[in-house]
Amino acid sequence: MAQSDPPPGAADPAAPPERPAPTTIRLHAAAAAARYHGVDVDIRDFVAEPGEVAPSPAALARWLNDQxxxxxxxxxxxxxxxRMHNTPPVVLMFRDGSAGLMVAADAERGVVWLRDPLGDAGSTPVAVDELRLSQVWTGDVLLVKRRRDLAEADAPIDFAWLARMVLRERRALRDIVLASMVxxxxxxxxxxxxxxVVDRVVNFxxxxxxxxxxxxxxxxSFYEILLTYARRELTLVLTTRLDTRISLxxxxxxxxxxxxxxxxxxxGHVIGRVSAIYKVKDFMTGKLLNTxxxxxxxxxxxxxxxYLSATLAWMTVAAAGAIGLVVVVFMGPVGALIGRKVHADMARGSVMYETVxxxxxxxxxxxxxxxxxxxxxxSAESAxxxxxxxxxxxxxxxxxxPFELFINRGIILVGAYLILTGGGQMGGGALMAFMMLGGRVAAPLIGLARLLDDLNExxxxxxxxxxxxxxxxxxxxxxxxxxxxxxxALSFTDVNFTYPGAATRALDNVNFDIPAGTMLGLVGRSGSGKSTITRLLQGVSRSYSGYLKLDGVDLREINLTxxxxxxxxxxxxxxxxRGTVRDNITAGRPGLTLDDVVRAARLAGAEEFIERMPAGYETWIEEGSTNISGGQRQRLAIARALICDPRLMILDEATSALDPESEALVNANLQRIGRGRTMVIVSHRLSSLVECDQICVMDQGRVVDLAPHEVLLERCAIYRTLWLQQNRHQAAPSGRAGPAAMLAEGGIEP
Structure with missing residues (x-):
């Protein structure tokens, strides 16, 4: 019996699987190089630069550094x-936007070995010579290595940390020091x-x-001008790079x-304290560097x-030393006052921030x-x-x-006295030379002494x-x-959690399980622990006891990003x-298309009001969302959450700010929104949770009951009370209970 041809559009089982796009291969190559060093990254976390066709080495480097x-x-x-024969995998950028992994090299044979980024680590590499590689390779590479310690990300910020930042610029520092010595x-x-000129030209x-x-x-003078310009340029580049690195x-x-x-x-206090780091930066790259x-x-x-005059030299050093001694004596009192001034400035800054x-x-x-x-x-306190x-x-x-004046004016009088009395071997020209050099010697000594004063601030x-x-x-x-x-799929097993400083538990021995794809409602009186559960799910708080699992994996073992x-x-x-409607919806995934934005807006019930805006999805949202209503802002937030098609959605009082019409629209879309995903909905309005698969009733941090709406009305007193409180308007004018209340009381016959 002859085999019939496959229908049109059907996949051919014998055909090789379709290969990903070149840009995706480049991302996989960078991820494989990072994985070799024990850093596991997700290519979905990569955010492309605007207008960039293929990820550049610089963009890939920023992404991996962040990871x-x-x-x-x-x-x-x-x-x-x-010649890079003993190196870990090197990512080679190809002209078509893809990349390869160079895993070995042999300079004598003139070949390198490349491995497919989509293959496993044990796949056989292919030897490539210069001629073949030059046809596809752009000449760009991405070098990846393990961070010696997360050190730099978490090291305490102190003088040692700042010194390490400065010492990173060793080459610039070397050139500056060399120029300074000359x-x-x-x-x-x-x-x-x-x-x-005085002793020979004028006299003779x-x-x-x-x-x-x-x-x-x-x-x-020519060389001094040239070197001074070069040193200033190098210092400017050094300070700019340090400023950028510290800011980042x-x-x-x-x-x-x-x-x-x-x-x-x-x-306001957080901003004020963080901004204080720039005073330290200015000190290290300004006064400290110059001194x-x-x-x-x-x-x-x-x-x-x-050599010119030991007597005058000792006087200069002694005067500068006296200045340093005075600075040291005043360091403690001035430092205490500066500390209070900084606190007063931060308090004033907090008022400004809160006001704005x-x-x-x-x-x-x-x-x-x-x-x-x-x-x-x-302001008065700060002043x-x-x-x-x-x-x-x-x-x-x-x-x-007085000591500064002695260095600037007294030395010349002492020198003149020594010349007149024959107490020294110097002449008039030597005295003038000493005065010119004495000022240059006293300045760094005085600067070094005053540097101690600046250390307080x-x-x-x-x-x-x-x-x-x-x-x-x-x-x-x-x-x-x-x-x-x-x-x-979510699983809570004996989960307990207490907020810092609280006397009672926010969650007390919470136990429940829901399968994937469940729409779960969380209800209860204020302070019952509903929002605390959502905080734990998001990883905001991880200091809980017990076991909270997502798809069978402990939540604390999952990468937080x-x-x-x-x-x-x-x-x-x-x-x-502040930005366009489209920018706000795609805030978490800026590379998505307008079709994705429209789909998310339609699901959130935001499409109809966006289309009525002057510029549609390109309408500008002002700071504080002052040009849109609270309901519109809420629906845009729902669209922003849906844009990345998450497997688990958390709505924490998400419809509380909506008007009845908008709330009804969002509730009508909940079934579509929840299709194929788990949803955890926290709401005080029980009417919005009626369609949930399961409703978890909480009270004082404990799970009281877990069941669908109809079951809870029958067996859970807390839920029934909350339902009746919110649905009194359904009671008949004669005082007879409405359908919902009668159903709760068992008064309606089937």
Whole structure:
């Protein structure tokens, strides 16, 4: 019997499986290189740059660095690539947008071995020579290695951490130091020239000597100008790179802090303390660096001063030492005052932040006067402490001033006295040279002494920044852990949880199981633990006891980024970013298309009002969502949660801000929204949970009952009471119970 042809469109069993797109292969190659070093990444976490056709080495490096690896993109020539014989897998970028993994190289034979990124680690590599590779390779590579420690992500931010950041720029520092040493040597020549002009040119009226000295001055001035420009340029590049690196690291550290920390802190204090790190940065790249560079002048010039006059040199050093002693004496009192000033400034900054953030409430309740009064009080407190710091610093400066004046003016009088009395061997020219060099020696000594004074403010600023940035982070949980396929089955076994500082448990021995694809409602009185369950599911709080499993895997073993990306969460009060409607819906997945955005908006019931907007999906949403209603904002948040098609959705009072029409629209879509996914819905409105597969009734942190709506009405007193309270409007005018109440009481005959 002859076999019939397969129907049109049917897959041919003998045909090879379709190969992914080149860009997907490039992502798999980068992920395989990271996996070799024990860093497991998910290619779905990669966010492409706008307008980028294929992921660039720089974009891949940023992605892997965020995931806990150390990656760097660079361009190599064949002669260097073929010598990398003892390296881990190197990602080679191909012209079609894909990539390959180079796993070995042999310079003598002139070949490298490539492995398919989609194959397993044991697949046989293919030998490729320069000619064949040059036809597909762009010359770009991605180097990946294990981060020595999550060190850098979680290391305490202190002076040692900042010093390591600065020492990373060793090459720039070396060039700056070299330029400073040469400039220090050149600094000796102008005083020597002045000495020669006074002693030889003026005294002997020698024009030839003047011409020679003029030529020397011109040459030395040219090199000094050139080196000074080069040093300033290098210092500028160094400070810019340090500023960028510190800014990136501080912001990443801030994002890695757990949500619980932000819930316990004032936003204004957090911003003020984090901003203090820039005072430390300015100190290290400004005064500290300049003083350090000036010390080279001191090392080079000070011996020459002793050569000119040991007596005057010792006087200069003694005066500078006295200045340092005064600074050390005043360091403690000034430091205490600076600490109080910093706290007063942060309190004032908090008032400013709260005023701007709550300006709508302030305007609607006419709270301008109390806010102004509070601002005046905080400003006055800050001004008083600033005045106290200024006065104490003024006293210290006044005590120091006689020693500075002696260095600048007294030395020349002492020198003149030594010349007149024959107490020294120096002449008039040597005295002028000493005065020129003496100022350059005294400046770094005075700067070094005053540097100790600045350390007070820097130490205080660093301590304030450390109160925020040195808190325990989620870095390890965000970059490590399992990445299972999420289906949505939930299991709570003896789960107990207590909020920090609370006397009673928020969850008390919670036990229940729901299979994947279940629509679960959570109900109960306020404070019963409903929202706490959703917090545990999102990994916001992990300090619970018992076992909370997702698809049979303990939630604490799952990579936190993977977990949260697998969830869709809609809260009671959702924040929309300043940007277009489309940007807000695709906030978690910026690479998705407009069709995906429309699909999510339709599911959330947002399509109809978006299409009525002036620019549709490109309509701009202002800061604070002032140009849309609360119901519209809520539906956009639901669309944002649906855009990535999560396997598990959490709606925590998501319809509480909706008007009846919008709520009815969202509730009507819940069945479509919940199709193929697990949904956990927290709501005080029991009418929105009637269609749930299971409803969990909670009271004082415990599970009272778990059953569908009809069953709970019959057997759960708490649920029946809540239902009757919310449905009294259905009672007949005569006082007879309505259908729902009668059903609850068993008064309707079937």
């Amino acid at each position: 806990g690896a150390v990656a760097r993109g660079m361009r190599l020539k064949w002669r260097y690539l073929v 400039l220090s040597v050149l600094a000796i020549f102008p005083p020597l020239i002045v000495m020669q 009226r020698s024009m030839a000597t003047l011409v020679s000295i003029t030529a020397i001055v011109c040459v030395l 690291h501080v912001f990443n550290r801030l994002l890695a802090l757990p949500l619980e920390f932000f819930e316990r802190q004032q936003a 350090f560079l000036d010390l080279f002048t001191l090392v080079v010039v000070l011996p020459f001063l002793f 953030a709550g300006i709508r409430t302030i305007k609607t309740l006419a709270l301008e006067r109390p806010r102004r009064q509070l601002w005046d009080e905080r 008083l402490w600033s005045l106290a710091v200024g006065r104490m610093t003024n006293v210290a400066s006044t005590v120091v001033m 820097v130490r205080t600023a660093l301590g304030e920044a450390g109160l925020v940035l040195n808190q325990p982070t989620e870095s390890r949980a965000l970059t490590s852990g399992l990445r299972p396929d999420i289906r949505g 993977h977990l949260r990306r697998s969830f869709g969460v809609v809260l009671q009060d959702n924040f929309l970013f």
